[in-house]
Amino acid sequence: MTEKAANPKIEDVFNEVLTGDVLKNALDFMEFLSANEIMQIGQYEMQYKDECVCYIDTKSECHSWIVWAAGDYSNEYEDFQIDERTKEIAWAHANKCGHCEGTDCKPGRTKTIFGKEFTNICNGADECVDLYFYNPDAEALDGLKKLVALRKNIIANRAE
Numbered sequence: 478m479t480e481k482a483a484n485p486k487i488e489d490v491f492n493e494v495l496t497g498d499v500l501k502n503a504l505d506f507m508e509f510l511s512a513n514e515i516m517q518i519g520q521y522e523m524q525y526k527d528e529c530v531c532y533i534d535t536k537s538e539c540h541s542w543i544v545w546a547a548g549d550y551s552n553e554y555e556d557f558q559i560d561e562r563t564k565e566i567a568w569a570h571a572n573k574c575g576h577c578e579g580t581d582c583k584p585g586r587t588k589t590i591f592g593k594e595f596t597n598i599c600n601g602a603d604e605c606v607d608l609y610f611y612n613p614d615a616e617a618l619d620g621l622k623k624l625v626a627l628r629k630n631i632i633a634n635r636a637e
Contacts, residue, residue, distance in 0.1 A: 484517075485520075487507060487517055488507050491503045491504060491507070491542065492504075494540060495540055495541075498615075499540065499612050502613060502618050503542045505618065506544070509625070513525070513629055515530050515625070521534055525629050525633075526633070530547055530548070531547050531625060532544070542612060543611050544609075544610040545572065545606040546606070546608035546624050547628065548627070548628040549631075550567060550591055550627075551590065552589075552592075554627065556634070557627050557631075559624075560623075563620045563623045566616070566621070567620065567624060568593055570608045570609055570610050570620075570621075571598060571608065571609075572598055572599040572606060574597045574598065574600060575599070584597060585597035586598055588607050590607060590608070
């Protein structure tokens with residue numbers, strides 16, 4: 478009986494698939510996750526204290542990477558302030574329904590993200606994956622890091 482191959486480290490996949498600033502940003506994000514004790518579980522999921530923080534995937538044919546930020550961003554949190562620019566970044570990365578072929582999740586649902594209502598948000602993914610970052614540039618990455626830090630803070634406070 479042969480053993481199932483272990484899932485590759487996302488950083489290794491990045492080094493095979495990405496180049497230039499796209500690679501630099503992806504590796505920077507992975508360093509941020511590691512410094513915050515957020516670890517890869519399985520092929521795509523990143524967890525903190527056994528709870529999902531985000532999902533990461535790559536598209537080798539497009540030399541790209543994608544992050545779906547997990548969590549509830551419908552409200553603001555008193556113990557973790559999110560600045561207006563980060564809210565704008567979150568709004569710009571609302572996970573719009575793509576009318577995927579072969580699924581019955583259409584149409585998208587209505588969702589509130591930091592006080593702003595969006596229609597047609599992806600209904601096929603996990604209920605709590607409302608933000609989608611495709612090849613985030615440095616500014617989007619900065620906002621994404623703040624959103625991940627918020628998610629980590631929520632998990633840490635719930636676990637105590």
